Structure formats: structure tokens, C-alpha cells
Amino acid sequence: MSIPKRVAVIGAGSMGSQAMWRLAARGAEVIGYDRYAPGHDRGAAGGESRIFRAAHLGEARYIPLLRLADGLWEQLQAETGRSLRRRSGSLVMGEAASPAMRLLLSTSAANGLDHEVLDREELERRYPQHRLPDGHTAVLDRLGAVIRPEASIQAAAARAEQSGARLHRYTTVREVVPATGGGVQIVTDQGTDHVDAAVVTVGPWINTLLPDLPQTVDVRRVVCSWHLPTRHDWFAAGAPAFVRSTPHDCFGIPSPDGISVKLGLSYAYHLPVPDPDRLDRTVRPEELGTFRELIGELMPDLNPDPIRMSAYMEGYTKSGNPLVGHVPGEDDIVVMAGFSGSGFKISPAMGEIAADLALDGTTEHPVDFLAPAGPNAVSPATSSPEVGK
Numbered sequence: 001m002s003i004p005k006r007v008a009v010i011g012a013g014s015m016g017s018q019a020m021w022r023l024a025a026r027g028a029e030v031i032g033y034d035r036y037a038p039g040h041d042r043g044a045a046g047g048e049s050r051i052f053r054a055a056h057l058g059e060a061r062y063i064p065l066l067r068l069a070d071g072l073w074e075q076l077q078a079e080t081g082r083s084l085r086r087r088s089g090s091l092v093m094g095e096a097a098s099p100a101m102r103l104l105l106s107t108s109a110a111n112g113l114d115h116e117v118l119d120r121e122e123l124e125r126r127y128p129q130h131r132l133p134d135g136h137t138a139v140l141d142r143l144g145a146v147i148r149p150e151a152s153i154q155a156a157a158a159r160a161e162q163s164g165a166r167l168h169r170y171t172t173v174r175e176v177v178p179a180t181g182g183g184v185q186i187v188t189d190q191g192t193d194h195v196d197a198a199v200v201t202v203g204p205w206i207n208t209l210l211p212d213l214p215q216t217v218d219v220r221r222v223v224c225s226w227h228l229p230t231r232h233d234w235f236a237a238g239a240p241a242f243v244r245s246t247p248h249d250c251f252g253i254p255s256p257d258g259i260s261v262k263l264g265l266s267y268a269y270h271l272p273v274p275d276p277d278r279l280d281r282t283v284r285p286e287e288l289g290t291f292r293e294l295i296g297e298l299m300p301d302l303n304p305d306p307i308r309m310s311a312y313m314e315g316y317t318k319s320g321n322p323l324v325g326h327v328p329g330e331d332d333i334v335v336m337a338g339f340s341g342s343g344f345k346i347s348p349a350m351g352e353i354a355a356d357l358a359l360d361g362t363t364e365h366p367v368d369f370l371a372p373a374g375p376n377a378v379s380p381a382t383s384s385p386e387v388g389k
């Protein structure tokens with residue numbers, strides 16, 4: 001019988017909890033570390049809800065990853081008996097003639113994704129909570145869903161622990177260094193562990209732990225705002241999660257408790273975070289002003305006075321694609337970072353791929369285009385932030 005590989009997962013958040021689950025399922029000896037504990041709201045995963053879309057960014061290269069993630073979301077729910085994802089459908093709304101909307105439509109059609117195009121009249125008939133400007137159209141993605149991020153992270157971490165993984169909660173990893181003679185040293189304030197391989201999934205803290213990656217991840221502060229409908233029937237016709245572009249790039253998700261609608265803005269509105277240990281959580285009046293303005297124009301049946309506002313963090317790359325693969329020159333260290341505002345939906349796929357890379361050194365899933373040292377490090381976005389999430 002072969003000795004199981006000992007693998008460290010640094011950061012048990014969105015990607016790390018899934019990596020722990022998939023590694024433990026494959027019989028690895030898994031040691032996880034998190035500066036907090038699974039399900040906390042200090043990083044990229046807070047705020048109760050995340051959108052799942054079958055046509056992520058309209059980018060065909062993500063479709064196999066979304067299919068992999070889709071199956072694993074179902075598997076995680078079945079294994080844990082937890083309700084983690086609800087198929088609500090999702091809507092993308094934007095200018096019909098824009099390159100982003102055309103890309104989304106052609107990718108959806110070419111890949112047989114279950115979708116429907118709604119013109120302005122049809123959208124307002126079916127979903128009267130939205131107003132669509134002239135020349136705009138909507139695409140309904142029937143595989144779209146709303147995921148519960150905190151519950152998902154806790155479920156994946158718990159499943160990993162049930163399968164034998166150990167998780168050091170409230171333990172900050174200070175250094176990840178290749179060991180002389182092979183393997184990796186994981187340095188914490190409590191001591192140093194030696195493992196065969198390490199998966200680094202520290203989200204917005206990536207520049208602190210791995211400062212020498214080929215590109216720096218741009219860490220931004222993302223504000224969300226929760227609003228109550230003023231019409232009693234706001235949710236009646238079904239209320240898919242949505243992403244909208246022009247005149248306001250924003251997204252919205254009916255909250256899982258069915259009481260309010262969470263709104264968020266796109267990258268252009270996110271302030272830089274110079275130090276992820278000191279995220280400024282105070283929302284400024286001008287930030288509230290932006291939400292009030294977009295509600296007035298696009299969703300006048302929401303009360304512009306929020307019942308709650310919160311700030312989170314996320315790491316963005318220049319290309320908009322995450323960095324996924326071995327750290328250049330380090331065969332035993334895998335990194336996954338820079339998910340650029342849209343990584344949660346594919347997190348179980350990332351967990352599976354992390355397990356492949358850490359245990360086998362390679363993966364058959366198509367992630368070469370995300371390699372940290374590849375064209376991903378420099379190429380401009382092929383997808384559009386207009387239809388982000």
C-alpha cells in the first residue's frame with residue numbers, strides 16, 4: 001500500500017475548502033490552515049449569495065469548468081444533505097449590439113446552453129421589477145442559480161474533516177517555502193510543518209504570501225447593499241439573479257431569505273485595498289449615492305434606502321482570468337488566486353483541479369489558459385467586464 005501524499009491547503013475559503021474536500025476524497029493526508037475559520041466574512045466570500053451562470057463571461061473556455069463545477073455542486077449537496085444552491089435562473093441585461101452581449105449569445109447558442117432571449121417588452125412583462133432602456137435586451141440562463149457561499153465553504157470543509165482532513169483554524173501561515181530535498185515547509189507562529197505539496201488559496205492575501213508571482217493581483221474593496229422591495233409582488237413572478245451593464249454596471253441577487261435584494265457594482269467602482277488586514281468597512285455617502293441612482297433608473301420598485309451595506313475584498317488580474325497552476329519553477333506549490341469577481345461558481349472545479357495538480361502534478365481539465373506564467377499573465381481581457389460575475 002502506498003503512503004498517502006501529505007498536502008497543505010493554505011486558506012480554507014472559497015477555493016481552499018473545496019480543495020480540502022477533493023483532496024481528502026482522494027485519500028490524501030490534508031492539513032488546512034486559515035487565519036479565521038470556514039464561512040467568515042473577512043475575505044472574498046461574504047454576503048450570503050453568489051450567482052452561478054452556465055455561460056460565465058460569455059467565455060467558451062470556461063464552459064468545461066462550469067460543467068465540472070455544476071456536477072460537483074450537486075455532489076457536495078448530496079454528500080452533506082445541505083441546501084447550497086438554488087436554481088433560480090439568471091438574467092444578463094445589456095445593449096443588444098454590444099460585443100459582450102453578442103459574445104454571450106453566440107457562446108450560449110454554440111454550446112447548447114439552455115437560454116432564452118427576451119426583448120424589452122417580454123422582459124418587462126415577465127419580470128416587471130426591471131426597466132430596460134431602448135436598444136437593450138436580456139438573456140435568461142435557465143441553468144443560472146444562487147449559491148450560499150458561507151454554507152458552501154462550511155459544508156466543503158466539514159466534509160473534508162469527516163474524511164480525515166485536519167484544519168488549523170485561526171492560524172496564519174507566514175511563509176510557504178520549498179524544502180531542501182523536496183516538499184514544502186509551511187511556517188506558522190506555532191511552528192513549521194513539512195508536506196509533499198502545498199495549495200495556496202489565500203484570496204485577497206495572495207500578494208502578502210506569494211509576492212513573487214509573475215503578476216501582482218489587484219486587491220479591491222467590493223461594497224454590497226441590501227434593499228427591500230416597495231411592491232409586495234416583487235418576488236412573485238420568480239426573481240432570477242441578474243447582471244446588468246450600461247447605464248450602470250451592476251449585479252443583483254434576491255436574498256436567500258426572500259426578504260431583500262442584494263446589489264453590487266462592477267470593478268470600476270471598487271476602491272483599492274492597500275492592506276487586506278485593514279479593509280475599510282465604512283461605506284461612503286457617494287457609494288450609497290451610486291446605488292440610489294441605479295435603483296431609480298433600473299429598478300424603481302426597490303426602496304433606495306438600504307437595510308444593510310457591507311464591504312468585502314476580491315483580487316483582480318489584468319486579464320480578468322484567475323491564476324491557476326503551479327507557481328513558476330515550483331513543482332510542489334499550486335496557486336489559485338485573482339478570481340476577479342466571478343470565481344465562486346467554479347470553486348468546486350478549482351478544488352478538483354487543485355487535487356489533480358497537487359497529487360498527480362498535472363490535470364486533464366483545460367486550465368492551461370489560466371497558468372500563472374502563461375499568456376494569462378499579460379493578455380488583455382477577452383471577456384468583458386460588462387457582463388461580469
Ligand SMILES: Cc1cc2nc3c(=O)[nH]c(=O)nc-3n(C[C@H](O)[C@H](O)[C@H](O)COP(=O)(O)OP(=O)(O)OC[C@H]3O[C@@H](n4cnc5c(N)ncnc54)[C@H](O)[C@@H]3O)c2cc1C
Pocket residue numbers: 010011012013014015016033034035036037043044045046047049050051052171172173174201202203204205209222223224264312313314336337338339340341342343344345346389
Ligand atoms: C461582494 C462579492 C460578490 C461576488 N459575487 C460573485 C458571484 O455572484 N458569483 C461568483 O461566481 N463570484 C462572485 N464573487 C467572486 C468570488 O466570491 C471570489 O472569486 C471567491 O470568493 C474568491 O475565493 P478565494 O478562495 O480566492 O478567496 P477567499 O474566499 O477570501 O479565501 C481566502 C482564504 O484564505 C485565508 N487566508 C488568507 N491569508 C492566509 C494566511 N496567510 N494563512 C492562512 N489563511 C489565510 C482567508 O482567511 C480566507 O478564508 C464575488 C466576490 C465579492 C467580493
